[in-house]
Amino acid sequence: MAAEPTAAERSLLHQVLPETVRVAVPGRVVLAGEAARGQRDLLLPALAATQAQFGWVSPGALNEICRRLSIPPAEAYGVATFYALLSTEPRPPRVAHVCDDIACRQAGGLELLAGLEGRDDLSPSPCLGQCDRRPAVFVQRAGEDDQVLAPATATLVEAALHGAATVTPPPRVEGQRLLARVGKTDPTSLAAYRQNQGYLALEQALRRGREWVIQQVKDSGLKGRGGAAFPAGVKWEAVAREPAPRYLVCNADESEPGTFKDRVMMEGDPFALVEAMTIAGWATGCERGYLYLRGEYPLARRLLGEALQQARAAGLLGAGILGGEFDFDIEIRLGQGAYICGEETALFNSIEGLRGEPRQKPPFPVQVGLFGRPTVINNVETLVNVPGIVLEGGETFASIGTAESTGTKLFCLSGDIADPGVYEVEFGATLGELIELAGGPAGVTTAILLGGAAGSFIDPKRLDLPLTFEATRAAGVSLGSGVIMLFNIGRDLRDVVLRVARFFRDESCGQCVPCRVGTVRVEEAVARADGRVEAALIEEIDRAMRDASICGLGQTAASVVRSAIAAGMLGEAG
């Protein structure tokens, strides 16, 4: 009959899932059902724990998870197969995911994959968020912590698969505000954080009250750094006005190709994010915070996990924070390899144990978000601005940058550039200034990708463009997640565009037909481009995807391709 779990699987799942099936009278009365179904959000953590321990999710383990959570196995299978990091087929205990995305494929990624044929322990991967240290490899290891190799070599990959490999060098960072502690203060030490202004903002926030905090965030003009640039204070105020329970979600599912700033923040200053979330939870009256972290970031996971523990032990999280009346805690939820889960409503569904498919909006998350409740969802970079705003006041923050783009911004510089890394500048700095900050181009630049795979190519002569929300909007481009990727003369740009098109085909969740079909058709059209490109066809598909996709993925899926056509990268339009 149905596959049974092994003793080891049963034992693991016994630890990660509560027993919801209660035998009231042996052989006569068993109570289950609602108690179990109410814990549907433990589905993804249970699948992830099984994957992490055994290297795959066997039918027996899947059945046991379903039994404990009262989920139809077909539904759980639908969830398990949604995610790239979960395998429902047996796999070797160690699998190397080799990034072949736009930055890494030009710097050794493809060579690492050359031996792919016939191997089941090597798998191509979309961007791993390590573009500053390309080529990148993420190694899933059953029963051990996962590992990132960046920059990777063939020798390192073999060592990681069959023995032990070395760690990764520290990132290149430059910045005075958000990055002030990164690379300087020990990220594993709460004491070190507190010696460097840590938790002063939370104390201030608790002292001054919720309304005051929200007012500061509104006054600061802080706009969301996840791409949509929505005013954070407006969002917070809206949620605070809704009835409890409310939830706070930090979107740390950084997976826009070319983006690694949130990872650098979390790995370099994890307590800052914990403190920022605690302040946000206090101000908006949320009873719980969820940190949805990209599964391919094992170091961030470890450091954040330790930071949460230390904060709890120090009374900075949990019941009665800082001896007051405020109860709040934060839970890390790991993404399992799905770009779409960076979309806020897809992220909610993912946490809830459903397939990570975006929801129709409205209703917006401030009213109907996680678990159907009012929810504040902010990106990592947005949140880490908050302690500074609380300490120096919203108006002071608003005086930094430009009128419409206040504060500083983290940019991810990568590709053919001298010093790839994360650079923090006040809003208003130009594209040229940022490139100079990163040591200037490493060669002769022929193309610049701005904003990531959902962004667009920008004319490399537009170095005078100020990188603000308003100036980029006026120029018809988008800051997106702050990606600036340079390509030298001689790079195969058609190959880059084709990789972006394939990325969207792979990552479309398939819910909206125009996106599911359109991303395939766009990729095919780019593949056919050979001196001439079917520009009208791509434009028509793009229009259908923009009009009829419910989320940003479909709406921006052809953006890079169309900017490449406009720039003549795919040949003559015809």
Next chain:
Amino acid sequence: MFGAGGGTSSYEEIEHADVVLLWGSNARFAHPIFFHHLLKGIHNGARLYCIDPRRSDSSKWADVWLGIDVGSDIALANAMAKVIIDRGLHHQEFIARATTGFDAYRETVARYPLERATEITGIPGEVIEEMAISYATAGKAQICWTLGITEHHNATDNVLALISLALLTGHVGRYGSGLAPLRGQNNVQGGGDMGAIPNKLPGFQDVEDDQIRGRVERLWGGSIPPQRGWHLTQMFEACHAGMMRGLYVIGENPADSEADVDHAREALAGLEFLVVQDIFLTRTAAMADVVLPAAADWCESEGTVTSSERRVQRVRKALDPPGEARPDLEIIAMLAAAMGRDWGRPTAEQTWDELRRVSPMHAGMSYRRLEDLGGIQWPCYDEDHPGELFIHWRLWEDPIQGPPAPFIPAEWVAPVDRLTHDYPYRLTTGRHLDSYNTGVQSGGYDAPIRIGGTLDVSPEDAERLGVDEGDMLRVSSRRGSIEVPARVDPGLREGLVFMAVHYTDSADVNRLTIEAWDPKSGTAEFKATAVRLEKVGA
């Protein structure tokens, strides 16, 4: 029920129910399509109670599983009714306006206090009480049942006890509230609707009503016997008594499916003339004087089927039948011709149109409309009628239309086959997901999840008997004895054992079952057999 032999609700309504009692049904295995609708209901927040002696796969989805003793259903239902009445949770206005016989019913159920129900069913009183309150106070509630209710010597009383609960609480005739007997085959409902039952003409018209019979006789141009015929169990009794000498069997395999099957096989062997019409050479067909090879109805002939929600749907021919096999309709017309009545070669649609003239509740269902609407739920009286999503809404009209619905009190009676020192185990039967009835339609194909015929025992009994999975057990009842491999099922409790009905060659369970049958429905008590277990070679 209340004069119409079909479920009152539609599948979609179970998706919106607040409380569902799944009673004597392992729908997840036996009715997987219906269960899919039920899962949607659960997903939408329905509270599910499973009443089943076994903790079956369906029970695992329940908020509360009640593992009652086999055959104690009426005691449970009556105790629920007493709780509901004692707490004033019954729908007094509905009872007054739309029902009769409440006082007698109340007197009957008053004899089932919780203590007595616990003694009979094995379920603690507070669990019964909680289920009763939950059912009575739900906005929309459904009772669904299957053979766990009907394969008993008092099957009709079992059903009446459930119907009375719905009348008591007003959970019938409204969207989302109703009574749903789940049918096994895709067309069990249709068979009865078409008149393939001994006392009804097509459309549940009483054969003993002279006026109705006269009308149908005029339409058919012949005469119809004015008394009801025998049902299956009576036929076998008549056979044994020498009163029935010839039998024409269409698509049934009684040589495997009858309770106390050795007895049934004797009866068949004693017939002077046996004709079997089937798609395979079944055990019954192998005994026949004449075998008429039939086309498979779901793919080799045209016609209609009717599902448990009373929905008539078209079936279209996709393949030519093999060899000399013919659609049932053609075979019957050829038989008529051989008997001197030339019916020509009627098409399925012509036959259906004739049925529409005979049966008022099918009158509006032209093939064209069945196709356009994706099937129609009876009743459908004319071509402007959309059919009925749920029936008996008339009970909610004020004043009600048609006759009121009667409460018919039912008393609990223990299963006929008593447990004794010599036969201490209660054997009940059921299905596996991968197989169907006696296996005529499913046994010819492999299934990855098929485990075959076993005797399932509780872990406690397995230990006591000293058997491991796969060890052979001799299972003996007062009628016969078979040997089958043991299988341990933690969903069983001590004293309760289970066999699936599909494997007549290797695990011929009906050599054990009892022929005791319900006088009103003719169904035998397949679900309650007393057996003795011995380890073979021990």
